Amino acid sequence: MTPSAPDWLGIAQRLQALAQAGLAYAPNAFDAERYAEVQALSLQLMAGLTGEPVAQLQTLFAGETGYPTPKVDIRAVLFRGRDEILLVQ
Template structure:
C-alpha cells in the first residue's frame, strides 16, 4: 500500500472511532473506540510527519457522526487563458485560488463570493459549479482531514484587486503557460486542477466535473 492508501485507512479508522464514541452503548465500547481513535492519530502522525499532540488538538472538538470537510475555491477568468491566483501568507506565499473552508450558514456560492472578496478585494457573482472533487483522488500532500473540494466559477462585478489582504500577500492574473513555473500551494490547489479549470474558460459548456 502507498502512503496515500495508509492515510485513507487512518482517516477511516478515525471516522469509525468518532462515530463509535458518539453512539457507544456502554463504557467497554467507549474504551475500545478511544483506543482506535488513538491508534488512528498515531498512524496519521507518522504519515503526515506531525506530532500526535497536534493532531489530537485538531480532532478534540470533533464529535458526532463524522462527515467530510468542505473546501470552496473561487475561479475567475480573464479571457480564455488567464486565471486569478493569490499568494497565501499561511503557506509561504505560494499561489492558490481564492478560497477556504465552507462556513456554517453560507451556501457554497456565498462562500465562494465571500472568499473572493476577502482574499482579492473583488466583488463577484457566483455563476456555476465547475467541479466537486474528492481530495484523496488528486495529488495533494497528506492531510488528517477527509476533504471535498468545490470549485465555483465567479464573475467580477466590482471592487479592485488589492496588493495585500490579511490572508494574502498578492494576487494577479496568471496565464496558462506560467502555471508550471509557479510555486503552488498544493494543499489548496494542484496544477492539474488549475489546467482543468482553464479548460472551462476555453469551453464554457463543458459539464461539471465530479469524482
C-alpha cells in the same frame, strides 16, 4: 505482478471516522473505551505518516464529534441586483 502499497493515510482516516462515530453512539463505557483506543491508534498512524506530533493531530481532531459527515464551507457570496445570487460549485 506486484501488489500496490496500502493507502495508509486513507486507512488512518477511515479508522478516525469509525472511532468518531463509535464514540458518539457507544452504548456503554466499555465500547467507548474501545473506540477511544481505535482513535488513539489512528492518531499514532497519522503521526507516523505525516511527521506531525500526536498532540497536534489530537488538537486538530478534537473539534470533530458526532457522526462524520462532509463539511460545507462558503467562502464568498456575490449579489447582482436584488433578486439574484451567484453560487459556484
